[in-house]
């Protein structure tokens with residue numbers, strides 16, 4: 001992964017570039033987004049369920065509006081069920097390139113864990129109704145755990161949305177024999193390097209297909 005501002009490689013953990021100090025939020029890395037002006041939304045004050053930071057309203061839709069609530073401190077975001085599906089479809093759609101080795105690599109190197117210092121299981125409250133959210137493996141085989149309020153949507157932790165986009169891009173949702181990949185832990189060095197290079201340079205915006 002490269003810094004968007006100066007193209008230096010980002011540190012192994014964290015999103016702040018060592019060289020230019022630019023912050024590269026992982027969840028927004030592949031997305032086009034703009035902040036929603038106050039006049040165009042309700043002005044309810046909503047807090048991050050993880051760090052109590054005030055959430056901002058971002059529009060990440062390309063063809064139609066898709067509003068998410070984003071935490072600038074921890075990179076987590078809240079998105080409705082429908083908006084998540086639309087986003088995966090809108091950004092990946094037919095661009096998929098199935099590749100078992102790369103899929104295996106990302107499943108074994110979850111971005112989601114990259115930023116959290118401990119992996120303690122924590123249940124979070126929904127930002128709207130304050131109910132305890134369930135922890136749910138998206139699509140049962142993505143390896144990405146989301147927090148879900150049945151009524152309102154998902155809380156997606158740092159890096160997990162990026163991982164979902166990559167997973168879909170690599171055909172993860174189309175692979176019934178997926179379980180094999182989890183056991184395919186040992187890539188040879190060349191395959192590992194290839195997968196790793198691919199993930200580091202991953203940039204959907206630059207690809208036309």
Ligand SMILES: [Zn+2]
Pocket residue numbers: 003004005006007008017018019020021022
């Ligand atoms: Zn930089």
Ligand SMILES: [Zn+2]
Pocket residue numbers: 048049050051052053071072073074075076
């Ligand atoms: Zn937060």
Ligand SMILES: [Zn+2]
Pocket residue numbers: 126127128129130131149150151152153
């Ligand atoms: Zn709720």
